[in-house]
Amino acid sequence: MDGFVPNQDAWKTVRDLKRLFGARLGYCKACPFRAECIAVVKPSQAMFDGIAGGRLWCNGLVIDALDDVSDDELAEPKLRPSCGTEAGAKSHSRNDERICPSCRQAAREMDARRQAEKPKQQEQLQLDFAGTT
Ligand code: SF4
Ligand SMILES: [Zn+2]
Known part of the structure; x- marks a missing residue:
């Protein structure tokens, strides 16, 4: 800047x-x-x-x-080839390191995607259940 x-x-x-x-x-x-x-x-x-x-x-x-x-x-985060993915975020956690910004972003996006998928999965379960009765 x-x-x-x-x-x-x-x-x-x-x-x-x-x-x-x-x-x-x-x-x-x-x-x-x-x-x-x-x-x-x-x-x-x-x-x-x-x-x-x-x-x-x-x-x-x-x-x-x-x-x-x-x-x-x-503490500067250690960077790996997997950085920028959810796997990279897990590697940081496993090694007890600070999560690098690109891994943190990837983990956030995966969480948001999972949250968005939840209602759809519940709807599908209800449809499956209704179909068995
Ligand atoms: S800590 Fe970094 S981002 Fe915050 S004001 Fe200083 S240089 Fe800018
Ligand atoms: Zn990383």
């Missing part, structure tokens, strides 16, 4: 990054999605420069942070 990732020509040192972006950390103060933000951006794995999850990052390392950040927010 504009203002959260620096133009590579605009900075050279950690001090430049802090000067340019430190004040913008305030945007993350009230944001309820810090953990999700880190899960999506994956700053360590991506060697990210910029603001994500209430922290200012340089080359994937935290160089500044809001006062109230918690280490729990830092």
Whole structure:
């Protein structure tokens, strides 16, 4: 997003990054999605420069942070070939990991589909039952 990732020509040192972006950390103060933000951006794995999850990052390392950040927010989800499917979500749960955003979305969609199917299945059961009497 504009203002959260620096133009590579605009900075050279950690001090430049802090000067340019430190004040913008305030945007993350009230944001309820810090953990999700880190899960999506994956700053360590991506060697990210910029603001994500209430922290200012340089080359994937935290160089500044809001006062109230918690280490729990830092767990980056492990990604697998099955990510983005319900099976991927189950793999995360089996391995006691944070579920990645695409698996969470897939699990939500499957739940919604099952909920939508329920009335149809009940209707079919009633029709089957009526047919036997
Ligand atoms: S935590 Fe992430 S999504 Fe929330 S304001 Fe900060 S950069 Fe934006
Ligand atoms: Zn996943």
